[in-house]
Amino acid sequence: MRAREAGSASFCYDCPMTDNPIRDFHAHIYFNADQLEQAQALAAAARARFGVPVGHFHVQPIGPHPRGSCQLTVRPEQFGDFAQWLALNRNGLTIFAHASTGEDLPDHTEHVIWFGPSEPLDFSIFD
Numbered sequence: 001m002r003a004r005e006a007g008s009a010s011f012c013y014d015c016p017m018t019d020n021p022i023r024d025f026h027a028h029i030y031f032n033a034d035q036l037e038q039a040q041a042l043a044a045a046a047r048a049r050f051g052v053p054v055g056h057f058h059v060q061p062i063g064p065h066p067r068g069s070c071q072l073t074v075r076p077e078q079f080g081d082f083a084q085w086l087a088l089n090r091n092g093l094t095i096f097a098h099a100s101t102g103e104d105l106p107d108h109t110e111h112v113i114w115f116g117p118s119e120p121l122d123f124s125i126f127d
Contacts, residue, residue: 022111025079027052027072027086027097028065030119036068039093043070050074050082064108064121065096073100083113090115 027046031039036057043054055071062069074082074097086095094116098107105126 020076021101022076022099023102024076024100025074025082025097026100027074027082027095028069029072030065030094030096031068031070033059033068035093038091039068039070042089042091042093043072045089046072046082046086049085050078052078052082061122064123064125066119066121069096083115086115092116094119096121 029039029042036059040057043057046052047054052072052074055073057068057070058065059068061067083097086097094114096119097113097115099111101107101111105123108121108123108126
């Protein structure tokens with residue numbers, strides 16, 4: 001059996017990664033007002049090391065995100081190295097990372113990785 005349905009997600013454990021539906025990964029750096037410079041430094045280091053685009057630094061919650069955040073966009077082929085670097089260099093910041101497949105709700109609920117403690121997200125924007 002190549003694939004099975006479970007809820008809204010389709011699983012295919014033996015499919016080749018050439019069938020990968022992931023366009024990119026979003027890594028959202030979460031910060032409080034007193035952590036803005038720390039978040040900016042982390043984003044700048046990620047851009048310098050991996051060439052990732054750095055989005056706007058939102059100082060208030062936006063979308064499903066519960067507090068200040070900035071989105072980094074990471075190509076699938078570099079996400080493994082990026083994740084290892086981030087695990088060692090997040091300096092206490094929480095990062096919410098997720099696949100971007102075009103399916104917003106599963107991308108924010110099922111296709112996720114937390115670096116640091118997880119935080120509640122507001123999924124009502126996906127209704």
